[in-house]
Amino acid sequence: xxxxxxxxxxxxxxxxxxxxxxxxxxxxxxxxxxxxxxxxxxxxxxxxxxxxxxxxxxxxxxxxxxxxxxxxxxxxxxxxxxxxxxxxxxxxxxx
Amino acid sequence: xxxxxxxxxxxxxxxxxxxxxxxxxxxxxxxxxxxxxxxxxxxxxxxxxxxxxxxxxxxxxxxxxxxxxxxxxxxxxxxxxxxxxxxxxxxxxxxxxxxxxxxxxxxxxxxxxxxxxxxxxxxxxxxxxxxxxxxxxxxxxxxxxxxxxxxxxxxxxxxxxxxxxxxxxxxxxxxxxxxxxxxxxxxxxxxxxxxxxxxxxxxxxxxxxxxxxxxxxxxxxxxxxxxxxxxxxxxxxxxxxxxxxxxxxxxxxxxxxxxxxxxxxxxxxxxxxxxxxxxxxxxxxxxxxxxxxxxxxxxxxxxxxxxxxxxxxxxxxxxxxxxxxxxxxxxxxxxxxxxxxxxxxxxxxxxxxxxxxxxxxxx
Numbered sequence: 001x002x003x004x005x006x007x008x009x010x011x012x013x014x015x016x017x018x019x020x021x022x023x024x025x026x027x028x029x030x031x032x033x034x035x036x037x038x039x040x041x042x043x044x045x046x047x048x049x050x051x052x053x054x055x056x057x058x059x060x061x062x063x064x065x066x067x068x069x070x071x072x073x074x075x076x077x078x079x080x081x082x083x084x085x086x087x088x089x090x091x092x093x094x095x
Numbered sequence: 096x097x098x099x100x101x102x103x104x105x106x107x108x109x110x111x112x113x114x115x116x117x118x119x120x121x122x123x124x125x126x127x128x129x130x131x132x133x134x135x136x137x138x139x140x141x142x143x144x145x146x147x148x149x150x151x152x153x154x155x156x157x158x159x160x161x162x163x164x165x166x167x168x169x170x171x172x173x174x175x176x177x178x179x180x181x182x183x184x185x186x187x188x189x190x191x192x193x194x195x196x197x198x199x200x201x202x203x204x205x206x207x208x209x210x211x212x213x214x215x216x217x218x219x220x221x222x223x224x225x226x227x228x229x230x231x232x233x234x235x236x237x238x239x240x241x242x243x244x245x246x247x248x249x250x251x252x253x254x255x256x257x258x259x260x261x262x263x264x265x266x267x268x269x270x271x272x273x274x275x276x277x278x279x280x281x282x283x284x285x286x287x288x289x290x291x292x293x294x295x296x297x298x299x300x301x302x303x304x305x306x307x308x309x310x311x312x313x314x315x316x317x318x319x320x321x322x323x324x325x326x327x328x329x330x331x332x333x334x335x336x337x338x339x340x341x342x343x344x345x346x347x348x349x350x351x352x353x354x355x356x357x358x359x360x361x362x363x364x365x366x367x368x369x370x371x372x373x374x375x376x377x378x379x380x381x382x383x384x385x386x387x388x389x390x391x392x393x394x395x396x397x398x399x400x401x402x403x404x405x406x407x408x409x410x411x412x413x414x415x416x417x418x419x420x421x422x423x424x425x426x427x428x429x430x431x432x433x434x435x436x437x438x439x440x441x442x443x444x445x446x447x448x449x450x451x452x453x454x455x456x457x458x
Binding site: 005006023027029030032033034035043045047048049050052053054055056057059060061063064067068070071074075 | 098099101102104106107109110111113114184210211212213214215237238240241244289292293318322343344345351352353354357
């Protein structure tokens with residue numbers, strides 16, 4: 001029951017209920033658990049009818065860039081044991 | 096959302112796989128606490144990508160798997176009443192109680208409803224004023240705030256016919272109980288994703304320190320899990336035991352404060368009897384005295400005489416990490432997803448169901 005997928009906010013009504021789209025499927029979820037302001041176009045993580053938290057898409061994209069750099073460096077043989085860190089652990093320090 | 100596909104990018108996953116294999120020096124038993132991780136590890140075949148030194152152990156983090164028979168029997172007793180509509184989340188319907196399941200009872204005419212959201216209870220309560228609506232609430236810290244939110248709405252709207260059978264549990268207590276069992280050999284943990292969204296990763300800091308075990312809070316995507324495993328390998332090599340927050344795109348150190356406030360307004364800790372693990376002190380939640388008029392266990396007669404668990408089923412050993420699903424004699428034979436005997440086979444996130452679906456060759 002824990003699997004949930006990022007959903008894009010399409011509309012927000014006066015009852016703090018958002019219409020969200022998840023992989024092409026739309027549904028309504030409550031924003032009552034979110035302290036931040038949620039705007040149309042942002043992504044939220046939903047679980048049993050509620051948005052649990054906003055998703056920091058900028059941070060997610062930055063993480064992917066770090067992984068891509070690792071893959072590229074490995075493909076070109078530039079990575080060695082000492083360079084193993086590659087900023088992976090630094091990712092956790094953002095928030 | 097494109098992020099889903101990117102976090103499943105084959106080349107990136109293989110690059111991390113190579114690093115993990117290259118850097119793994121010693122054997123590392125990693126318990127994934129959450130059933131969602133078990134499901135992802137099996138679905139994406141990650142055991143085969145992390146090398147021979149990494150052993151995944153499936154922990155007690157599936158709310159359906161850990162529900163004791165007595166609680167199911169209580170729900171069945173409540174749902175059998177003519178004046179009750181019992182509402183719950185879908186997976187619970189199939190869990191076997193002592194003599195039947197909610198699903199079978201529904202087939203016999205009982206009014207039992209599987210919800211998409213706990214909030215659906217409001218509409219059902221307002222449309223059925225001559226009935227008592229009981230929300231059979233399950234789940235870890237992930238779903239507890241949703242139940243609390245529903246309780247708040249019930250109070251605000253002064254709804255008189257909605258009651259709560261609470262079966263919410265917490266993550267740190269069973270992890271400690273497992274680690275206090277000396278026969279269990281766990282070197283590191285994958286921390287739950289969505290529990291941590293609510294609680295924040297700070298709840299694992301004392302566990303990491305007290306037991307000297309590294310913990311990586313991880314998302315459910317394959318790339319998330321591979322990165323977390325790499326971090327745990329590196330922590331093992333370095334002899335550190337920190338909490339690493341891989342899932343920082345939604346998890347912060349302190350979590351969702353609004354959700355945590357709601358939980359503490361309506362609930363307080365209590366002992367809970369875990370299926371397979373027994374009674375663990377302060378591992379569950381109960382409704383605070385102030386709101387006890389909403390408590391279905393107080394309002395209605397919930398006394399049951401539950402049968403003992405099946406002797407052949409080893410769900411308890413599996414939840415403790417002492418056995419794998421294919422160590423069980425009835426796995427895939429008497430116990431299948433269509434006819435589950437043990438709770439680990441009922442939920443799609445249970446270890447046995449995941450092994451049955453994705454690793455039939457292991458039987």
